[in-house]
Amino acid sequence: MTLNVQNEKLASVRLYEAETSVATVAARHGLDPATVLDFSLNINPFGPPEGAIAAAREALSTGHLYPDLRFAALRQAVARRHDVDEDALFFGAGLDDVIKLLIHAWTSEGDTVLVHIPTFPRYELEAGLRGCRVVAVESKTPTRTDLHAFPAVLARESVALAFICSPNNPTGERFAVETIADLATRHAETLFVVDEALIDPATDGAMALPKRLRNVIVLRTFSKYFGLAGLRIGYAVADPKLVAIAEVGRPPFNLAAPSVSAAVAALADTAFLARCKATFATESAFFADAIKTMPGLSISGSNANMILLDLEKHQPGEAAELLAAQGIIVADATSFHGLERYRSLRVSLRGRNDNERLIAALRRIA
Missing domain, CATH: 3.90.1150.10 (Aspartate Aminotransferase, domain 1)
Structure with a gap:
């Protein structure tokens, strides 16, 4: 061997x-x-809400038990927050975990993955480890990110996944929701993953798009605005059929019960x-x-x-x-x-x- x-x-x-x-x-x-x-x-410097700390502490009393496989309480709370179907939610231990699991679920070795640069490096890394061919398109001005090269690449390539980070890490740009919707409409064979990890506290992101366009997926996290970076909870909102495919590769019990309880409490602390x-x-x-x-x-x-x-x-x-x-x-x-x-x-x-x-x-x- x-x-x-x-x-x-x-x-x-x-x-x-x-x-x-x-x-x-x-x-x-x-x-x-x-x-x-x-x-x-990029974290919330003020830490978690007090209610989240209390909820996590209480959940430790049942730490000898495995957590709920479907994270029902969290699933219901997030579905209410975004007005989406519970089956449209996919959870991971932070967005790094979600990104990896989705790439493995929705691509095969040799598929093409499109990213803009500069941006969050995990898209390119995880796609490369999967054996995908990564097309990284530069912006007109490197320290300001744009999508000007996306249409040309999508027109000439068969792209399995396209990642759009909005607001972009590290440059801060937000991309118009209708620009993303137009790309997804014109290229229905490509899955567009919109990473909105940094969007909070804004409320006008792309969260409504997965209902309109089954090839748009939106990512969110509890690590930044909600102050739970150390508890590792991220999630995707997607067409339930896509979620069902991804669920096959998700490890069972991949979120700890204290993390789930803290996230539910954090959502409630407006x-x-x-x-x-x-x-x-x-x-x-x-x-x-x-x-x-x-x-x-x-x-x-x-x-x-x-x-x-x-x-x-x-x-x-x-x-x-x-x-x-x-x-x-x-x-x-x-x-x-x-x-x-x-x-x-x-x-x-x-x-x-x-x-x-x-x-x-x-x-x-x-």
Whole structure:
């Protein structure tokens, strides 16, 4: 038997950077971990709603039992939120899991998968690991993402899946729902997966499209706005026939009971979500005003609390390290396919005191 010790498709993969963890940065620079602030990952800096914490804690009392196979309470709550059929929902342990499972369910080796770049890298990675041929189309301006090349590719290629990230990670653009609907209508043989992980707190996304067009799938997550990144819950809304195909490959019990209970409680806490929405808007405006006063820094894209910064003076890796020495962790955006040659950092804003520390650190390097 020959062991496959190195899958060639993994050779060039750049993973989440372990060297940017709070513990690693603190050790490298001789800092107290409690003083290090992580702005590199897009999360809700205010944590989960109190009700979600209580619900998860209560669910632990039955931790010796397997969770409900269909996650009935969560399925009902999400179906009500989006006014969709319960059978139109597909759940995974975070959107990374959902993306992987859907690619495996709806493609075969050698199929073509279309992505725009720069964008969330897991589409390209998971499609490649599946053995798909990935067509990655660049935008007119690399630090601003668009779909201008999609029609030409769809016209000449037989595309199994097309991924559209809206709002786009890391550049922040949102694509018009009717633009997506038009592409899906013209190319009914292609499945269009619209990743709306970053859309909350906005409510005018593409969620209504799967009812109109069976080849449109919308992805959402509890990791960002709902403050449950560590509990790993993502989901897709799709035509029930497509969901049934994907369910065959979904591992049973792939969501933990405390995670499910926390998600149900988080959906119900509308007051918490309203406070977060107001704070994100205030802090984004505060940060943008501060950046305008810093020569050598500019904002090229933003959405909610996610900001893409352009640098004039430093290379991204150098700037990230200078900030890390001050106890500030940011994301070097050269890890995104399409941004390798550009001087960009991605930051995700936190509360006012933390954001003031970020601004002060940026001033020192600008």
